[in-house]
Amino acid sequence: MYTTEMSKNPTQLGPSAAEPPELIEAFEARVANDEFIEPKDWMPEAYRKTLIRQISQHAHSEIVGMLPEGNWITRAPSLRRKAVLLAKVQDEGGHGLYLYSAAETLGTSRDDMIDALHSGKAKYSTIFNYPTLNWADIGAIGWLVDGAAIMNQVPLQRTSYGPYARAMVRVCKEESFHQRQGFEIMMQMAAGTPEQKAMAQDAMDRWWWPALMMFGPPDENSPNTAQSVRWRIKRETNDELRQKFVDVTVPQAQAIGLTVPDPDLKWDEARGHYDYGAIDWDEFWAVVKGEGPVAKERMKARTEAWEKGAWVREAAMAHAAKQAARRQKEAANG
Amino acid sequence: MANEKKEWPLWEVFIRAKNGLSHRHAGSVHAPDADIALRHARDTYTRRMEGVSIWVIRSSDIAASDPADAGPIFEPAESKVYRHPTFYVVPDHIKHI
Amino acid sequence: MTANEALFDYALRLGDDALILSQRLGEWCGHAPAIETDLTLTNVALDLIGQAMLLLGYAGEVEGKGRDADKLAFHRDATKYRNCLLVEQPNGDFGRTIARQFIFSTYQRALYQELTRSSDRRLAEIAAKALKETIYHADLAAEWVIRLGDGTEESHERMKAGFEWYWRFVEELFTAEPADAALIGAGIAVDPAKLRAPFDAALAATFAEATLALPKYPRPITGGRKGRHSEHLGHLLAEMQFLPRAYPDAVW
Ligand SMILES: [Fe+2]
Ligand SMILES: [Fe+2]
Numbered sequence: 001m002y003t004t005e006m007s008k009n010p011t012q013l014g015p016s017a018a019e020p021p022e023l024i025e026a027f028e029a030r031v032a033n034d035e036f037i038e039p040k041d042w043m044p045e046a047y048r049k050t051l052i053r054q055i056s057q058h059a060h061s062e063i064v065g066m067l068p069e070g071n072w073i074t075r076a077p078s079l080r081r082k083a084v085l086l087a088k089v090q091d092e093g094g095h096g097l098y099l100y101s102a103a104e105t106l107g108t109s110r111d112d113m114i115d116a117l118h119s120g121k122a123k124y125s126t127i128f129n130y131p132t133l134n135w136a137d138i139g140a141i142g143w144l145v146d147g148a149a150i151m152n153q154v155p156l157q158r159t160s161y162g163p164y165a166r167a168m169v170r171v172c173k174e175e176s177f178h179q180r181q182g183f184e185i186m187m188q189m190a191a192g193t194p195e196q197k198a199m200a201q202d203a204m205d206r207w208w209w210p211a212l213m214m215f216g217p218p219d220e221n222s223p224n225t226a227q228s229v230r231w232r233i234k235r236e237t238n239d240e241l242r243q244k245f246v247d248v249t250v251p252q253a254q255a256i257g258l259t260v261p262d263p264d265l266k267w268d269e270a271r272g273h274y275d276y277g278a279i280d281w282d283e284f285w286a287v288v289k290g291e292g293p294v295a296k297e298r299m300k301a302r303t304e305a306w307e308k309g310a311w312v313r314e315a316a317m318a319h320a321a322k323q324a325a326r327r328q329k330e331a332a333n334g
Numbered sequence: 335m336a337n338e339k340k341e342w343p344l345w346e347v348f349i350r351a352k353n354g355l356s357h358r359h360a361g362s363v364h365a366p367d368a369d370i371a372l373r374h375a376r377d378t379y380t381r382r383m384e385g386v387s388i389w390v391i392r393s394s395d396i397a398a399s400d401p402a403d404a405g406p407i408f409e410p411a412e413s414k415v416y417r418h419p420t421f422y423v424v425p426d427h428i429k430h431i
Numbered sequence: 432m433t434a435n436e437a438l439f440d441y442a443l444r445l446g447d448d449a450l451i452l453s454q455r456l457g458e459w460c461g462h463a464p465a466i467e468t469d470l471t472l473t474n475v476a477l478d479l480i481g482q483a484m485l486l487l488g489y490a491g492e493v494e495g496k497g498r499d500a501d502k503l504a505f506h507r508d509a510t511k512y513r514n515c516l517l518v519e520q521p522n523g524d525f526g527r528t529i530a531r532q533f534i535f536s537t538y539q540r541a542l543y544q545e546l547t548r549s550s551d552r553r554l555a556e557i558a559a560k561a562l563k564e565t566i567y568h569a570d571l572a573a574e575w576v577i578r579l580g581d582g583t584e585e586s587h588e589r590m591k592a593g594f595e596w597y598w599r600f601v602e603e604l605f606t607a608e609p610a611d612a613a614l615i616g617a618g619i620a621v622d623p624a625k626l627r628a629p630f631d632a633a634l635a636a637t638f639a640e641a642t643l644a645l646p647k648y649p650r651p652i653t654g655g656r657k658g659r660h661s662e663h664l665g666h667l668l669a670e671m672q673f674l675p676r677a678y679p680d681a682v683w
């Protein structure tokens with residue numbers, strides 16, 4: 001997921017003067033006709049830019065998202081849990097990789113996207129700026145965070161940009177075990193010792209609201225939604241998806257005996273949906289701005305990994321150049 | 335793109351899901367050379383038994399047709415319906431043809 | 432030591448090596464030099480956890496006291512761990528991690544190759560499965576040793592320094608424990624002395640390509656197989672075992 005818009009101002013999306021209206025018209029018609037747009041096809045600059053921003057933001061979220069769960073790999077409480085968590089976090093790395101690749105087909109480079117992340121220019125999902133404080137957080141992330149992500153990602157398998165849609169197909173296939181393993185952890189802990197149950201409830205209390213924020217600002221405050229829905233780079237609005245998430249998740253929490261930390265939560269018979277309490281959007285925007293509880297730690301970990309890896313990446317390139325030179329010399333000496 | 339020289343080049347990955355099938359485009363990876371590209375492709379795209387064979391090719395080595403020329407390239411085939419068996423009428427009582 | 436106790440100890444050693452190294456490799460997850468490298472290291476860690484589960488599970492069965500792989504992994508103190516000193520060393524930089532992987536996987540490949548012929552059917556089966564993984568790990572590590580050794584000046588120095596850290600722990604891999612004699616005689620365990628030649632040959636071949644000088648081995652440091660570890664293992668276990676130790680009644 002993590003395709004949330006994180007800017008309060010609408011992007012300048014009007015057709016640029018340089019773009020021929022007949023091309024724009026043909027493009028819009030193709031998208032409206034549910035056709036896929038492929039890398040070398042003509043596309044409006046605003047579409048390209050919006051996609052690069054959205055896909056790279058999604059990729060960054062997958063990569064930064066490895067950190068909160070990675071925090072518990074060395075402390076997983078059984079060998080099975082350790083293997084599952086390693087495989088899960090590894091999948092998230094793969095998702096980042098698929099998504100960076102999809103964005104690269106739009107004419108950007110992975111290094112440039114990573115630079116934008118490290119310089120703070122690019123955003124990533126707010127959810128990963130919260131700390132993982134007990135083992136049940138690993139359950140809560142799989143169940144709630146991956147659950148919210150899946151809800152957002154499933155419709156994107158039919159998004160208008162071919163490489164993005166194909167990446168999402170692969171991602172969704174792999175995501176299916178993530179939510180289940182998380183729920184399994186929560187279920188086990190909620191039915192466990194009193195201490196385990198307390199950990200599970202504590203995790204639920206801390207992750208519920210940030211999970212709801214993952215769907216992005218309310219629709220009336222979401223400047224780019226209409227355009228994005230028309231371009232099929234977004235298929236449902238933030239509030240629609242959030243409601244869907246609440247409706248499926250509340251009964252799951254009840255089934256394992258956990259309390260949703262929302263005193264205003266109640267079933268609305270007339271709407272056929274749960275009503276839920278007010279989300280703290282000040283907190284959301286603060287976290288977007290980089291003021292999340294562990295935002296500094298997350299960025300430090302990412303930049304350090306990147307900088308400490310520079311000599312490795314350079315060495316491999318240097319070796320490849322040497323090998324190429326040797327091959328050339330051999331060929332010349334025939 | 336100041337980093338262009340330092341960045342590991344991009345490789346396109348093709349996976350044969352099982353013998354009898356063609357290799358199919360799976361995605362891409364960055365790698366410094368072909369050997370590591372194969373390993374990266376293996377670790378990225380065959381973690382769930384997706385394949386029995388991997389090809390990698392430098393993305394920059396792929397020549398592709400231009401969608402702007404799709405008309406002249408692909409539309410001439412549309413009028414050659416006689417290349418398809420359904421173009422020919424064979425009476426019902428003639429069998430095995 | 433009875434024959435059964437000797438076999439338990441032997442399986443424990445094999446399992447502990449795999450477990451401790453996978454724990455170390457897991458520390459890399461999310462912090463590797465490139466995303467692709469991150470997936471690669473994680474794959475090696477996952478293979479090793481799988482091996483640890485099989486080997487420790489078997490050790491528990493041999494012991495016959497109701498301890499399963501988790502019990503052995505999470506409720507044993509450092510002095511009861513039987514892994515070699517090599518695998519418990521901190522990761523260091525990527526060069527040092529690759530040096531450790533090269534030494535260990537090259538040794539483990541030679542070991543499993545022999546162990547597939549063990550007269551103990553279970554050990555032979557586990558070795559056969561693990562051998563395929565280990566061949567891949569050894570080749571992978573060799574490829575990286577070559578790239579870093581014959582890469583830039585900096586990478587050459589780092590690769591060299593990485594190996595320098597480990598030379599003193601190599602001898603331990605090829606040293607049999609007194610209790611092994613009977614197991615080796617019965618064709619159950621592998622005589623580690625037999626593994627030295629293929630190890631040295633693989634090392635020489637890779638080092639030549641990597642433009643690295645062959646090692647001058649210092650005085651060996653040993654003790655892991657007897658439970659005398661470095662200071663690092665205690666910290667590793669404190670972290671790894673924290674939850675099951677703090678909440679002994681809980682099931683996770
Ligand atoms: Fe995602
Ligand atoms: Fe993901």
Ligand SMILES: [Fe+2]
Pocket residue numbers: 092146175178
């Ligand atoms: Fe996920």
